[in-house]
Amino acid sequence: MLVTLEGLDGSGKTTVWESLQETYPDAVFTREPTESWYGDAVYRSINADDADPLAELFLYTADHADHLSRVVRPALADGDVVISDRYSDSRYAYQGATLADGEIDDPLDYVRSIHEPFTRRPDLTIYLDIDPETAAERSGGTNKFERAAYLRQVRDNYERLIDADPERFVRIDASQSPEAVATAVREQLAAIL
Ligand SMILES: Nc1ncnc2c1ncn2[C@@H]1O[C@H](COP(=O)(O)OP(=O)(O)O)[C@@H](O)[C@H]1O
Ligand SMILES: Cc1cn([C@H]2C[C@H](O)[C@@H](COP(=O)(O)OP(=O)(O)O)O2)c(=O)[nH]c1=O
Structure with missing residues (x-):
């Protein structure tokens, strides 16, 4: 089971x-x-202001391919429950937004299409729903307003993903207290685990 x-x-x-x-x-x-060296390369790119968005997509995707073959697939083959903080949908939503001003027509769909041949679809995806302003505020960051504008695009992409695959997603109101959010997530997991 992959959550x-x-x-x-x-x-x-x-x-x-x-x-x-x-x-x-x-x-x-x-x-x-x-935390692999692929992940280190991703963080290097995140910290480089002039990173090329397409190059960055492929760094994230390389990290995902390694994550799948080294961690996720072996654990699932052993019958373990795997709980991943971010996974393929992060790429569809975030790189779908960073590539929006380039030459690719429908970046979300493009990013999804390069994953489809090799990724493992999650059995359940918990979506913590928060407005972009609160998200930008909570996560700090350099320019809160730029950050909120970008996160608004990312959020629109998550909504597109949920519309396309509603039975996989569970939406949790992430503006609640941390205790209430954790309880809501636990209730969802208890229902399937
Ligand atoms: N439900 C919540 N209400 C208010 N603050 C929260 C809540 N959940 C997390 N935080 C705080 O918001 C910040 C970001 O939380 P974090 O769990 O790191 O988010 P993410 O992993 O989604 O970026 C942290 O300072 C954390 O303590
Ligand atoms: C996994 C992933 C993360 N990201 C972004 C989201 C974050 O801004 C950043 C680092 O992820 P993460 O460390 O999970 O950040 P946070 O805990 O603040 O959510 O990388 C992508 O753009 N694409 C991806 O595929």
Whole structure:
């Protein structure tokens, strides 16, 4: 069983992911970007202001391919529950937004199409829903307003993904207290695990 946590920066994914480790001590907890050298390359690119968005897409995707073959698929083959803080949908939503001003017609669809031949679809995706202003505020960042404008595009992309695959997603109101968010997520997981 593969469960993923998705949402804007600051939506509270990592807070939930950490609290779930106490509830499900036998599950495999993982995340993207990963801690491998592919993940290091991704963080290098995140910190480079002049990073080419297409090059960045392929760094994130390389990190995902390695994550799948090294962590996710072996754990699923062993019958483990895998809980990942971010996964493929982050690429569809975020790189769908960073590539929006380039020559690719429908970047979200393009990014999804390059994953389709090799990725593993999550069984359940918990989407922590938060408005872009609160997200930008919570996650800090250099220019709050630029950040909120970008996150608005990312959020629109998440909405497109949910519309396209409604039975996979569960939406949780991430403006609640951390305790209420964690309880809502636990209720969803208890129903399927
Ligand atoms: N439900 C919540 N309400 C208010 N603040 C929160 C909530 N969840 C997380 N935070 C705070 O917001 C910031 C970002 O949370 P984090 O879990 O790192 O989000 P993400 O992993 O989605 O970027 C942290 O300072 C965290 O303490
Ligand atoms: C996994 C992934 C992350 N990202 C972005 C989201 C974040 O801004 C940044 C780092 O991810 P992350 O460390 O999960 O940040 P946060 O905890 O603030 O949500 O990388 C993408 O743009 N594409 C991706 O495929």
